[in-house]
Amino acid sequence: MGRKVLILTEVKDGKLRQVSLEALSVAQQIADGEEIIAALFGDDSTEILSEISLYGAHKLYTSTEASLSVYTTDAYTQALVQLIQEVGAEVVLMGHTGVGKDLAPRASARLGAGLVTDCTGVESVDGNVIFTRPIYAGKAFQKKSFKKGILFATLRANNFAVKESPVRTEIVSFQPTIKDLRTIVKEVVRKAVGGVDLSEAKVVVSGGRGVKGAEGFQTLQALADVLGGAVGASRGACDAEYCDYSMQIGQTGKVVTPDLYIACGISGAIQHVAGMSNSKVIVAINKDPEAPIFQLADYGIVGDLFEVVPLLTEECKKV
Numbered sequence: 001m002g003r004k005v006l007i008l009t010e011v012k013d014g015k016l017r018q019v020s021l022e023a024l025s026v027a028q029q030i031a032d033g034e035e036i037i038a039a040l041f042g043d044d045s046t047e048i049l050s051e052i053s054l055y056g057a058h059k060l061y062t063s064t065e066a067s068l069s070v071y072t073t074d075a076y077t078q079a080l081v082q083l084i085q086e087v088g089a090e091v092v093l094m095g096h097t098g099v100g101k102d103l104a105p106r107a108s109a110r111l112g113a114g115l116v117t118d119c120t121g122v123e124s125v126d127g128n129v130i131f132t133r134p135i136y137a138g139k140a141f142q143k144k145s146f147k148k149g150i151l152f153a154t155l156r157a158n159n160f161a162v163k164e165s166p167v168r169t170e171i172v173s174f175q176p177t178i179k180d181l182r183t184i185v186k187e188v189v190r191k192a193v194g195g196v197d198l199s200e201a202k203v204v205v206s207g208g209r210g211v212k213g214a215e216g217f218q219t220l221q222a223l224a225d226v227l228g229g230a231v232g233a234s235r236g237a238c239d240a241e242y243c244d245y246s247m248q249i250g251q252t253g254k255v256v257t258p259d260l261y262i263a264c265g266i267s268g269a270i271q272h273v274a275g276m277s278n279s280k281v282i283v284a285i286n287k288d289p290e291a292p293i294f295q296l297a298d299y300g301i302v303g304d305l306f307e308v309v310p311l312l313t314e315e316c317k318k319v
C-alpha cells in the first residue's frame with residue numbers, strides 16, 4: 001500500500017538542490033504507485049520545472065506569489081499547510097536544509113502531524129514508512145514509523161540515491177491565501193561565497209587547528225579545487241579565526257555526508273565527528289599517530305599536512 005507524497009523542492013543559486021532530487025527519488029519508493037506531488041515556491045523557471053519532471057513527480061504545484069519569493073517561516077508555513085490540505089498529502093518530504101529545519105517543525109505542528117528530522121534512511125514495510133535517523137551525535141541510529149496521520153520528514157543530503165523516472169508532469173498554478181505576515185523581507189544581502197556547496201559536496205577537504213592560519217586554508221582549497229570539492233573546518237579552526245563559521249562541521253555546525261572526507265590537522269573530537277562520521281570514505285592527515293581521528297578513518301596518513309596536502313594536490317592533478 002503506497003502513500004501520497006508531497007515534496008517541497010528548493011532552488012539555490014538558480015539550481016535545484018541535490019537533496020530535492022534525493023527527496024523526489026525517495027518519494028518514488030514510498031508512493032508505490034500513489035501520486036507524487038512536488039511543490040516549488042517562489043520560482044517557476046522552465047528549466048527547473050522540466051528537471052523536476054525527470055524524477056517522477058505527477059504534479060508540480062508552483063507559486064510565484066510575491067511573499068514566497070524569499071523564504072520566511074510565516075509565509076511558507078501558510079502556503080505549505082494549505083497545499084497539504086488541498087492535495088491530501090500523507091507524507092511530506094523536504095531536505096534537512098536551513099529551510100527544512102525551520103519549516104518542517106512549524107508546519108507539522110500546525111497540522112498536528114508527526115515529524116522525523118535529519119533522516120539518513122527510508123524503507124517501506126507492509127505499507128509502513130520507516131525512517132532512520134542518527135542520535136547521540138551519530139553514535140546510534142533510531143528507526144521511527146507512524147501508523148496514523150500525516151508524516152513529515154527532513155532528509156540529510158547525500159544519503160539517498162538519485163533515480164530518474166521521467167513522467168508527464170502536470171504543472172498546477174497554486175494560489176495560497178497568505179495573510180497577517182509578521183515578517184517581510186525587504187532585501188537579501190548575500191555573502192559572496194563561490195564554489196561547491198559544503199552541505200551537498202561529494203568531496204570535502206576539512207581543516208582544523210593544525211592548519212595554523214587562514215593561509216593554510218588556501219593549501220586545502222587547492223586540493224578541494226582539483227577534486228571538485230568544498231572546504232570545511234573544525235570548530236577549533238573557526239574559533240581561532242582561521243576561517244568563517246559557515247565552514248564549521250560538527251554537532252554545532254554543518255552535517256556532511258560526502259563520498260570522500262579528508263580531515264587535515266583535525267584531532268577528531270566527538271563534536272566534530274558528529275558532523276562527518278557518515279562520510280563514505282574518510283582520510284585523515286595528522287602528525288600525531290595517536291589522534292582519535294585515525295580510529296574513524298578508512299585511510300590515515302601520519303605526517304605534516306603542509307607536506308602531504310601539496311603532494312596529494314599535485315598527484316591528483318595528474319589523474
Ligand code: FAD
Nearest residue numbers: 208209210234235236250251252253265267271272287305
Ligand atoms: P585540536 O583538537 O587542537 O587538533 C588539532 C590537530 O592538528 C591535532 O590532532 C594535531 O596533532 C594536528 N596537527 C597540528 N599540526 C599539524 C600539522 N602540521 N600537520 C598535521 N596535523 C597537525 N568542534 C567541531 O569541530 N565542530 C563542532 O560542531 C563542535 N561543537 C562543539 C560543541 C560543544 C558544546 C563543545 C563543548 C565543543 C564543540 N566542538 C566542536 C569543539 C571540539 O570539542 C574540539 O575542541 C574541536 O573539534 C577541536 O578542533 P581541532 O581538531 O581543529 O583542534
